[in-house]
Amino acid sequence: MKQVHPLESLLRPAVELNTAVVCIACAVLCLFAPWALALTPSVGIGMAAGFGAFGLWRARQGWIVLRYRRNMRRLPRFALRSDQIPVSKRNLWLGKGFKWEARHTQRLHESQQPDTEQYVRPSRIYRLARTLENRLERVRSLYIVIRLLSADSALNPVRPLPPVGGIPALHAVEWREIDVYLPLGERVGHTLVEGTTRVGKTRLAEVMITQDIHRETHDVVICFDPKGDADLMIRMYIEALRAGRGDEFYVFHLGYTGISARYNAVGRFGRISEVATRIAGQLSGEGNSAAFREFAWRFVNIVSRARHALGQRPSYEQILADVVNIDALLIEYAQQTLTKHHPNAWETISEIEGKLNDKNIPMAMKGRDKRVVAIEQYLQQVKVRDSVLEGLRSAVRYDKTYFDKIVASLLPLLEKLTTGRIAELLSPDYQDLEDPRPIFDWQQIIRKRGIVYVGLDALSDFEVAQAVGNSMFADLVSVAGHIYKHGVDDGLPKVSGHKSGKVSINLHCDEFNELMGDEFIPLINKGGGAGIQVTAYTQTMSDIEARIGSAAKAGQVIGNFNNLVMLRVREERTARLLTDQLRRVNVATRMQVSMAGDNSDVDSAVDFTSSGGDRISAVPVPMLEPADVVSLPKGQAFALLEGGQLWKIRMPLPLPDKGKNIPKGIQDIAEGMRSRYSTGERWWEEVMPAPIRFEPPAEFREGTRQAIYQAPSAVVMAGEQDEGASSWSN
Structure with missing residues (x-):
C-alpha cells in the first residue's frame, strides 16, 4: 500500500472494505437497474465499470490490511524438500525475506503499542481452545475433542501456532517476501552464523x-561437526548421490569407525617442521607451560626429521613410540647412516658396547640402552656431520628421568590420538590393502573436488574430539599456504572433467569455537587467497573468547567475517554485535494535544478558548534493539550482507524426501560406502593420462615368442599372458 499520509496505520479495522462493498453494490445497480439512478443503459455500463474498478482497488487495500493483521499472528507456511532448494552459479540462496528499512522499524514500533494489542495477540477463541486442551487432557473420553482442537490443518479455525516461539511481528512487518541471495563473490569474505541452541x-x-x-x-x-550429527551426515550423503558425486564423498567419523575413512594429520607437509608445529600447537603456551611447549616442538621436530630421513611417513603412533623410546630410533638411524661414512663403524661400536658396565657408563647416560651409550662414545671419537644425528644425540644426552618429566605434557596429547580404534583412523597402515576404508588428505580432496563430512563425536569424548579437530585445522592451514604459493594442481596434470585455476573450498564449521586455535586466525585472514570460504557457526561471542583466552584475539577473529547471520541469541553482548553496526532511523510518534485558556478581557464575549489535535513528531531510535534479536522465532534470522545491508530472512521447514534408494540410516550409508570406497592403490590412474598400449604385429609375436620365454626373466607382451606370468604393457 502506498504511503500517502503522515502516519501509516495497518493495525486497524479494514475500513476500505466498506467502500468496496458500497462500490460493488452501486456497480450492480448501475448494470441491472440504471433507471433507478436516472441513467440510460449505455451510461449505466460505464458507471458500473467505474464503480467496479474503484471497488476492486479499495478491496485490494482492505485485503492488505487483513493479510497484515493475519501475519501478525501466524506467518504463511514455508516448507521445501531438499531437491526444491534453488541452486545458482552466481548466488547463495538463504531463504525468503526482505530488506529491512526505516518503515519496518516504524511498523514494529506500532505493533508494540497497547492500542494495537488486539491485532497482535491470538484471538479469544484461540486462547479458549488452548485452555480446553490443557484442562481436558486427563479426560480420556474427550480425547477426540482434544485431537480436533489440536489438529494442524487449515480447516481447523483454532489451529495451534507452530512451536517456533518468538514474536511473529518481526517478520510480519513486510508482506511482500522475495528470495534472499548472497553473491558468491562475497563468500570469500567469510560468513559468521550465530544462534543459541536449537x-x-x-x-x-x-x-x-x-x-x-x-x-x-x-x-x-568440507563440513566439521563436533557433535557428529547423523542427520546432517545422511543429508550430505543423499545430496552427493543426487548430484552424481557419490564417489567424491568421504566420511570421517570418530563415532562410526566402521564406515569412516582414514586420515593422517601429520602425513602430508610442505616442510618437515610443520609436523612439530601441528602437534605442539595444541599444547598450552601460557605461563610456565611455554618452556615445555617449546621443548615438545623441538623434540617432535627431531623425531620427525629422523623418520623422514629414514624414508618413513610420520604418524601419531610412530611419534608416540619414538617419544617413549628414543633409544630405538637413534639405533635405527645410526645403523643406516654410520656405515655410509665409515664401513667399519659397527664393529667398533660393538667392541665399545662389550666393554660397558654400570661403573663406566656416564651418569647422564644411566638407564639408556648400552648400544646408545656405545654410539655416543664412538661419535665422540669420530666426527660425523649429520644434523639429524646430532639432534638425536642431543635428545639422549638428557638424564632419562629429567627427559621423561619434560615430555610429560606431550604424552597425554599423543595418547588421546592413539587410543583404541581411533588409532586405526589417525595412524593408518598404508600397506594394508585389505582395509576398504580409503585414506585421504586435504590436498587430495581439493584436487578431486571432494565432499567431506567430519564428525568428531564430542558428546562421547570431548578431549579426543578437540585434539582431532585442532589437528585437522592445522593441517588445513598448511594446505591453504601451499595452494596460495603453488596453486591447486602444483604442476600435476589436472583431474579429468575439472577446470584448472582457483577452486572454491567451502568450509562449514559447526561449533567452530571448539575447533579453533591460533592457527585459525591466519586461515580466515589469508585463506581467501587459496579459495577457502569459511562459514562458521557458534552460539555466542563469549564462546570464541573463552576458547582463545583473549578478548583482543576474539575481536580479531570476528572482525574477519564480512557477512553476519544472526538467529535468536540469549546473550545481549552477542546481539549488540549486530545492532551496534546499524544506523539510527526516525520513528514518527503521535501525541494527542488538548489546550484551554480563559479570557481576562471582561468586555469580550469570549470567556475561554480551547483547542485539540494530534501532534506528529519524529524520534531517532536504533533500527533494531538487542531485544528484537532475542525475540526471533526459530528458523528466522537477521543478516548483514554486502557491506552492511540488513536483511530479515526465514528458512524453509524441511519436507520428507521423495524418491528411491534414499538412505534412511547409518546402515544404508555404510552399505553404500562399502560399494564405493576404494583403497586407492592405483590412485595415479585418476590424474595421469591413459598409457599408450603397444600391440606388436602378429608376425613379430610369433617370431619372438621363443626368444622371450628363454630370457632370464620372462616378460610377456600384452595379449600373450600365460598362467604364472605378469602382464606387461606401455
Whole structure:
C-alpha cells in the first residue's frame, strides 16, 4: 500500500472494505437497474465499470490490511524438500525475506503499542481452545475433542501456532517476501552464523551445503561437526548421490569407525617442521607451560626429521613410540647412516658396547640402552656431520628421568590420538590393502573436488574430539599456504572433467569455537587467497573468547567475517554485535494535544478558548534493539550482507524426501560406502593420462615368442599372458 499520509496505520479495522462493498453494490445497480439512478443503459455500463474498478482497488487495500493483521499472528507456511532448494552459479540462496528499512522499524514500533494489542495477540477463541486442551487432557473420553482442537490443518479455525516461539511481528512487518541471495563473490569474505541452541543453525547449514554440493562448478565442500550429527551426515550423503558425486564423498567419523575413512594429520607437509608445529600447537603456551611447549616442538621436530630421513611417513603412533623410546630410533638411524661414512663403524661400536658396565657408563647416560651409550662414545671419537644425528644425540644426552618429566605434557596429547580404534583412523597402515576404508588428505580432496563430512563425536569424548579437530585445522592451514604459493594442481596434470585455476573450498564449521586455535586466525585472514570460504557457526561471542583466552584475539577473529547471520541469541553482548553496526532511523510518534485558556478581557464575549489535535513528531531510535534479536522465532534470522545491508530472512521447514534408494540410516550409508570406497592403490590412474598400449604385429609375436620365454626373466607382451606370468604393457 502506498504511503500517502503522515502516519501509516495497518493495525486497524479494514475500513476500505466498506467502500468496496458500497462500490460493488452501486456497480450492480448501475448494470441491472440504471433507471433507478436516472441513467440510460449505455451510461449505466460505464458507471458500473467505474464503480467496479474503484471497488476492486479499495478491496485490494482492505485485503492488505487483513493479510497484515493475519501475519501478525501466524506467518504463511514455508516448507521445501531438499531437491526444491534453488541452486545458482552466481548466488547463495538463504531463504525468503526482505530488506529491512526505516518503515519496518516504524511498523514494529506500532505493533508494540497497547492500542494495537488486539491485532497482535491470538484471538479469544484461540486462547479458549488452548485452555480446553490443557484442562481436558486427563479426560480420556474427550480425547477426540482434544485431537480436533489440536489438529494442524487449515480447516481447523483454532489451529495451534507452530512451536517456533518468538514474536511473529518481526517478520510480519513486510508482506511482500522475495528470495534472499548472497553473491558468491562475497563468500570469500567469510560468513559468521550465530544462534543459541536449537534455533535453526543446522537447518541453515543444510540449505547452504546442499547448494554447494549441487553447484555446477563442483566446489569442494568440507563440513566439521563436533557433535557428529547423523542427520546432517545422511543429508550430505543423499545430496552427493543426487548430484552424481557419490564417489567424491568421504566420511570421517570418530563415532562410526566402521564406515569412516582414514586420515593422517601429520602425513602430508610442505616442510618437515610443520609436523612439530601441528602437534605442539595444541599444547598450552601460557605461563610456565611455554618452556615445555617449546621443548615438545623441538623434540617432535627431531623425531620427525629422523623418520623422514629414514624414508618413513610420520604418524601419531610412530611419534608416540619414538617419544617413549628414543633409544630405538637413534639405533635405527645410526645403523643406516654410520656405515655410509665409515664401513667399519659397527664393529667398533660393538667392541665399545662389550666393554660397558654400570661403573663406566656416564651418569647422564644411566638407564639408556648400552648400544646408545656405545654410539655416543664412538661419535665422540669420530666426527660425523649429520644434523639429524646430532639432534638425536642431543635428545639422549638428557638424564632419562629429567627427559621423561619434560615430555610429560606431550604424552597425554599423543595418547588421546592413539587410543583404541581411533588409532586405526589417525595412524593408518598404508600397506594394508585389505582395509576398504580409503585414506585421504586435504590436498587430495581439493584436487578431486571432494565432499567431506567430519564428525568428531564430542558428546562421547570431548578431549579426543578437540585434539582431532585442532589437528585437522592445522593441517588445513598448511594446505591453504601451499595452494596460495603453488596453486591447486602444483604442476600435476589436472583431474579429468575439472577446470584448472582457483577452486572454491567451502568450509562449514559447526561449533567452530571448539575447533579453533591460533592457527585459525591466519586461515580466515589469508585463506581467501587459496579459495577457502569459511562459514562458521557458534552460539555466542563469549564462546570464541573463552576458547582463545583473549578478548583482543576474539575481536580479531570476528572482525574477519564480512557477512553476519544472526538467529535468536540469549546473550545481549552477542546481539549488540549486530545492532551496534546499524544506523539510527526516525520513528514518527503521535501525541494527542488538548489546550484551554480563559479570557481576562471582561468586555469580550469570549470567556475561554480551547483547542485539540494530534501532534506528529519524529524520534531517532536504533533500527533494531538487542531485544528484537532475542525475540526471533526459530528458523528466522537477521543478516548483514554486502557491506552492511540488513536483511530479515526465514528458512524453509524441511519436507520428507521423495524418491528411491534414499538412505534412511547409518546402515544404508555404510552399505553404500562399502560399494564405493576404494583403497586407492592405483590412485595415479585418476590424474595421469591413459598409457599408450603397444600391440606388436602378429608376425613379430610369433617370431619372438621363443626368444622371450628363454630370457632370464620372462616378460610377456600384452595379449600373450600365460598362467604364472605378469602382464606387461606401455
